[in-house]
Amino acid sequence: MVSRPPHKIAHVYRSAPVARAAVAGTAVLALALTACDGGVHGTPGGSGVRDAYFPKAGNGGYDVTHYGLTLAYDPDHRRLTGTARITARATKDLSAFDLDLKGLTVQGVTVEGRRARFQRAGQELTVRPHGELDKGETFGVTVRYSGTPRTLTDPDGSKEGWLYTADGALALGEPVGSMAWFPGNDHPSDKAAYDVEVTVPKGLQAVSNGELKSTTTSGDRTTYHWHTAEPMASYLAMVAIGHYKITRSVLKNHLPVYAAVDPTQEAASRAVLAKLPEIIEWEEYNFGPYPFSSTGMVVDRGEDAGYALETQNRPVFPGAPGTGTLVHELAHQWFGDSVTPASWRDMWLNEGFATYAEWLWEEDHGGPSAQQTFDALYRGEDENVDPEELWAFPPARPSDAAHISAHPVYERGAMVLHKIRQKAGDDAFYDIVQGWAAAHRHGNATTADFTSYVEKKAPGKDFSEIWKDWLYGDGKPARP
Ligand code: TRP
Numbered sequence: 001m002v003s004r005p006p007h008k009i010a011h012v013y014r015s016a017p018v019a020r021a022a023v024a025g026t027a028v029l030a031l032a033l034t035a036c037d038g039g040v041h042g043t044p045g046g047s048g049v050r051d052a053y054f055p056k057a058g059n060g061g062y063d064v065t066h067y068g069l070t071l072a073y074d075p076d077h078r079r080l081t082g083t084a085r086i087t088a089r090a091t092k093d094l095s096a097f098d099l100d101l102k103g104l105t106v107q108g109v110t111v112e113g114r115r116a117r118f119q120r121a122g123q124e125l126t127v128r129p130h131g132e133l134d135k136g137e138t139f140g141v142t143v144r145y146s147g148t149p150r151t152l153t154d155p156d157g158s159k160e161g162w163l164y165t166a167d168g169a170l171a172l173g174e175p176v177g178s179m180a181w182f183p184g185n186d187h188p189s190d191k192a193a194y195d196v197e198v199t200v201p202k203g204l205q206a207v208s209n210g211e212l213k214s215t216t217t218s219g220d221r222t223t224y225h226w227h228t229a230e231p232m233a234s235y236l237a238m239v240a241i242g243h244y245k246i247t248r249s250v251l252k253n254h255l256p257v258y259a260a261v262d263p264t265q266e267a268a269s270r271a272v273l274a275k276l277p278e279i280i281e282w283e284e285y286n287f288g289p290y291p292f293s294s295t296g297m298v299v300d301r302g303e304d305a306g307y308a309l310e311t312q313n314r315p316v317f318p319g320a321p322g323t324g325t326l327v328h329e330l331a332h333q334w335f336g337d338s339v340t341p342a343s344w345r346d347m348w349l350n351e352g353f354a355t356y357a358e359w360l361w362e363e364d365h366g367g368p369s370a371q372q373t374f375d376a377l378y379r380g381e382d383e384n385v386d387p388e389e390l391w392a393f394p395p396a397r398p399s400d401a402a403h404i405s406a407h408p409v410y411e412r413g414a415m416v417l418h419k420i421r422q423k424a425g426d427d428a429f430y431d432i433v434q435g436w437a438a439a440h441r442h443g444n445a446t447t448a449d450f451t452s453y454v455e456k457k458a459p460g461k462d463f464s465e466i467w468k469d470w471l472y473g474d475g476k477p478a479r480p
């Protein structure tokens, strides 16, 4: 039984969403240049946003507002043909700017309809527009490209980017894989709206984020148009191409559900798909209103990948998921997809919350209490978590890029939330959780934003030891 008083839900509309976090440094630079008039004054935008873990990810000098991706894919020849129409706003005077793109061949680039010079080096596609772009100006970039997209290997050895499946492909992008299938600003700090049109041989389906706006068959090819209005980080963009059993329904709260399941997984997926409405309802009760205009799931397996990912609106699973995994990936819709980390260092804000959601689900459904889960971890009695790994580094300071999805980020991150709950009490804790999701809805946030938010919401309490020992401290804290 769920025991939280229903009045909690009423709090969630209280706070206005905050503007997306500015890319560090760029605002200051641009200010210094506004005094110039005429002549050459713009400078290149920069080839990264200085992410501590993925320094080349993202780009400086602009902010994307919309991606219009027109893709055609031929699975027999593994050939992707794409046109990316990117709408962006310059955050400084620009003589040139970079997009992230790995592999593929670029046929041409235009800026504001005029042919632009471009150059490629590693993952940087540097574009030199015909004329300079002024700070504050909104501009359109079109990139035409094609080729056989690459499967990328992450620092931790897992595969992302363009994954090949038995009957098509699966494009996944955490942390830096979207650059394998479209050019863009591939960093979580730059969220944007998307329209993704995918043309595939007739008989195949193409699934993406957001809502399906149209399906058009012409000759022997079908085009699926998917629209995402709410801001989305590039690592959450997804395309799944293949044969699927499609299930559509509508939840009691009117949320449309679109689920695409590989036929080999259909029987096993039926029971868990039937649980989706109850999970969303429970999560809305605990976290506040669902942040997007549709939900669902994709079950399909990339040849090299066997992990789940919280792709926006509909998470991807490599096979029929268990209830805990579905609870986890759907919780990410609030924590990760709507409230997105400002940098990869803040990853625990995603995984700590999604893991704690699993503990809370267990607690509310006859399993161990969150306290019992916490205690087992602290004592080293959780058989799935090697204690040596758990205490290897603090949640808010992963040791390196290969460890952003390790136990300290997931389980120790969840332990931080449990410590906050112990200190604040249940009422204040659920106010914090819902208020946090509301305050940064559709935006970005840092760990520092989170700790100051907690302190603001529970003014009489001292959280400094929790931050020091549990969030930032090396090694196992002396007391549970
Ligand atoms: N975010 C995924 C989850 O928890 C796990 C994951 C998949 C991941 N690929 C990743 C985490 C790459 C970090 C980096 O459900």
Ligand code: ZN
Binding pocket: 310, 328, 332, 350, 351, 354
């Ligand atoms: Zn997760």
